[in-house]
Amino acid sequence: QKEVEQDPGPLSVPEGAIVSLNCTYSNSAFQYFMWYRQYSRKGPELLMYTYSSGNKEDGRFTAQVDKSSKYISLFIRDSQPSDSATYLCATEMNRDDKIIFGKGTRLHILP
Amino acid sequence: DGGITQSPKYLFRKEGQNVTLSCEQNLNHDAMYWYRQDPGQGLRLIYYSQIVNDFQKGDIAEGYSVSREKKESFPLTVTSAQKNPTAFYLCASMDTEAFFGQGTRLTVV
Numbered sequence: 001q002k003e004v005e006q007d008p009g010p011l012s013v014p015e016g017a018i019v020s021l022n023c024t025y026s027n028s029a030f031q032y033f034m035w036y037r038q039y040s041r042k043g044p045e046l047l048m049y050t051y052s053s054g055n056k057e058d059g060r061f062t063a064q065v066d067k068s069s070k071y072i073s074l075f076i077r078d079s080q081p082s083d084s085a086t087y088l089c090a091t092e093m094n095r096d097d098k099i100i101f102g103k104g105t106r107l108h109i110l111p
Numbered sequence: 112d113g114g115i116t117q118s119p120k121y122l123f124r125k126e127g128q129n130v131t132l133s134c135e136q137n138l139n140h141d142a143m144y145w146y147r148q149d150p151g152q153g154l155r156l157i158y159y160s161q162i163v164n165d166f167q168k169g170d171i172a173e174g175y176s177v178s179r180e181k182k183e184s185f186p187l188t189v190t191s192a193q194k195n196p197t198a199f200y201l202c203a204s205m206d207t208e209a210f211f212g213q214g215t216r217l218t219v220v
Binding site: 006008032034036041042043044045046049088090095098099101102103104 | 117144146151152153154156159169199201203205207208209210211212213214216
């Protein structure tokens with residue numbers, strides 16, 4: 001079983017819809033969870049960083065962590081064509097550890 | 112501006128040739144990482160360094176080498192032993208989260 005599982009997509013949704021992106025992880029020792037956005041031919045950029053279970057909101061983005069289920073989610077409200085990108089989930093056990101990435105989900109927002 | 116810089120953006124390698132990818136950061140981060148990204152594969156860790164003059168192999172280190180003589184610099188050499196080097200290479204430096212460069216696209220010709 002891979003440490004972090006993520007559906008590669010592609011996921012296509014109409015503009016304005018709520019997008020739900022998800023990952024599962026296998027090791028309960030993971031404590032820190034991140035979402036990165038990567039545009040084509042660019043380096044990933046950090047969107048959200050969470051530590052505890054629960055929700056964290058930043059503008060149109062909400063990151064959700066359920067440690068009991070080992071499940072992490074990213075919700076995008078009022079999706080825009082500019083949100084079209086690959087979204088990577090990531091996790092680490094401790095702050096100084098290497099980060100484990102999911103394979104990324106390609107998202108297309110249709111105008 | 113603080114950041115992480117990779118060069119060149121595009122690189123072409125002939126069969127049997129070694130090439131070196133540059134990665135420089137001015138974020139004062141101790142940890143630096145090299146990833147390889149292939150379509151549908153996500154990010155795979157090649158090498159990482161958590162302090163100057165020390166580095167560890169990642170999941171796919173064969174055919175690659177690195178050095179960490181300065182805190183700011185973590186160059187990656189793709190050797191002729193790497194049989195399938197065509198890929199997008201990403202360098203990152205980390206504090207509590209990873210900051211990535213814009214990548215180098217390496218193509219074997």
